[in-house]
């Protein structure tokens with residue numbers, strides 16, 4: 827689950843990514859919306875800041891999710 831990310835920060839990440847997944851470069855399609863992903867999970871000390879956020883497609887976002 828994605829923690830709350832300020833709208834201005836979300837826009838910044840999407841702008842930097844130019845609407846494409848920052849892991850695999852896939853452009854966002856309408857069927858599965860891309861998500862903002864924490865590169866270092868918050869539970870591992872990752873901060874909610876531009877440097878630690880990535881625009882990720884459904885697949886990359888799913889694979890990056892650490893198992894509980």
Ligand SMILES: [Zn+2]
Nearest residue numbers: 847850883886
């Ligand atoms: Zn991807």
